[in-house]
């Protein structure tokens with residue numbers, strides 16, 4: 113450890129080395145205010161990634177997991193679950209559950225499919241630039257209305273959320289089937305499909321560097337601003353080295369992600385198409401075009417930053433936590449807990465609608481089966497990410513890490529050729545194990 | 559008996575609750591109860607567990623809607639439909655359960671529902687913590703745990719957070735529902751001093767307590783409830799501890815035996 117120079121004066125009697133090491137570690141945790149469970153999650157992620165890669169190396173002679181291509185795909189696959197997981201955090205913090213998100217996703221995807229394929233082109237003409245915007249807004253509003261309706265049944269009807277959304281699980285899936293009459297709606301609007309990722313639905317090398325720099329600037333700003341606030345009120349500050357460490361860590365992770373997505377190049381087939389379409393005079397073999405961040409991943413980043421802001425910096429977020437901690441106290445403090453419940457479920461529904469955008473754009477079609485079983489992955493992501501089912505506790509970024517863990521397991525198993533049955537066994541077991549570990553963790557820290 | 563300055567009860571009362579009734583299912587929790595409170599006065603509410611004391615004051619604090627009865631604040635009819643309404647009349651309450659969100663820190667609880675915000679409308683945690691430190695320094699100088707959730711606090715520390723919440727916002731009418739239940743003797747003494755200080759500032763206080771000695775020392779009048787009904791209201795200088803005990807246990811007014 114290099115922190116000894118900046119650490120507060122050492123006690124006059126140095127403790128034995130074992131205790132000193134432990135002391136240094138817990139001092140490090142206290143100083144950086146890093147959560148042990150967050151570190152645990154990152155460790156789990158590294159284990160999963162390394163494990164799948166090594167499995168490939170040992171059994172197939174080549175590892176496919178830790179490649180730019182796979183990790184880029186992983187980021188895109190995580191987007192849809194991650195977007196919904198940020199909303200599920202709010203739902204679970206307030207001691208509710210939403211089992212209907214996968215079905216809301218399916219239904220709103222069908223509604224958006226009808227809108228952009230069958231309805232809007234009649235009035236605007238095929239490929240009109242407003243089609244995707246109207247469709248996205250329409251989808252999100254539909255999701256919000258469905259979610260808000262369910263929230264009202266919970267809040268004002270007094271029906272447990274478990275029952276309302278279990279009913280919703282069937283109702284909205286059924287509606288999706290009825291509206292689409294079981295047919296697949298495709299292809300979606302060309303601009304809309306970019307929201308699903310793919311070579312054209314990515315921002316490229318330069319774009320990714322710009323995004324990366326903005327994120328780094330944001331991290332540094334938050335740390336500097338935090339220091340300034342604490343200085344202004346003369347509160348105890350994190351040590352300089354801890355703030356520096358956090359800033360460097362955050363920026364390094366961001367730059368690493370940019371380097372990674374920029375080292376995944378367009379497939380040669382797409383490059384040839386691109387050369388032909390733009391009449392370029394180059395050989396496909398010599399032209400390397402980076403994917404960069406996929407648009408759905410950027411959507412997830414924007415959603416995460418927004419939701420994190422809402423939870424930590426607005427009254428709404430404060431009330432979500434208060435209701436989760438003690439619903440009666442929240443009501444006595446003058447918070448309209450019922451209306452809050454409606455709003456929370458509406459946000460969840462709206463995010464399911466946004467996920468439907470990403471998911472149907474990625475498939476370039478809408479089917480009534482889209483999002484099946486997603487509710488389980490979303491709930492698992494939130495819970496693995498540290499959202500307590502007892503209410504009152506949870507973080508947005510934790511849930512996104514949780515989504516990444518779930519998706520890593522899922523695509524890792526596909527990569528090494530586990531069959532569907534085995535995948536379900538593993539995912540189900542991991543969920544139960546994660547909740548058990550969570551219970552142990554909380555018992556210990558009590 | 560402490561040297562209480564006499565209370566002027568000729569003017570309009572600060573609060574008047576007239577003929578309040580409320581029932582839950584089959585239980586008549588409060589049955590036609592009328593009480594009042596003057597500026598600078600402490601009125602004790604006594605009675606067994608389940609007598610209806612908490613329920614009565616929860617009507618005043620906006621937590622429950624009465625089935626019938628009227629509330630007057632400064633002589634004017636008041637409509638209190640929810641806790642926010644009560645706060646607009648400067649009615650602050652320390653609930654028996656404390657009503658703290660255990661997962662939030664002291665400052666977040668202190669300002670719950672009335673958060674300080676920056677000019678951009680964001681919650682201003684640093685400002686709130688600074689204010690919280692100030693008031694806690696006054697109420698409980700030993701309080702240090704500002705950045706921990708209140709679930710990590712002792713009973714007395716939690717109680718002082720709940721008290722701080724009622725005192726911080728310039729209450730005119732203060733309701734204290736068993737404020738010393740979780741406290742040791744020294745902290746109880748601090749609450750007693752606080753009550754007298756607030757009384758000197760002209761607040762009206764409803765003090766619910768189990769302890770007759772406490773009530774006789776701090777209060778100007780006592781109202782005794784039994785089975786949801788008001789047994790009677792007496793000035794403390796007119797009655798003995800035993801009279802009050804009789805009212806609580808037997809539901810009998812002290813004058814009754816003379817009549």
Ligand SMILES: Nc1ncnc2c1ncn2[C@@H]1O[C@H](COP(=O)(O)OP(=O)(O)O)[C@@H](O)[C@H]1O
Pocket residue numbers: 582585587605606607608609610611612613614
């Ligand atoms: N929310 C409620 N629902 C049902 N019954 C209640 C409720 N609140 C209070 N009661 C009942 O009303 C009666 C009076 O209770 P309470 O006002 O808490 O008494 P006290 O504070 O004098 O001990 C009790 O019988 C209690 O069970």
Ligand SMILES: [Mg+2]
Pocket residue numbers: 611612613654735
């Ligand atoms: Mg009570």
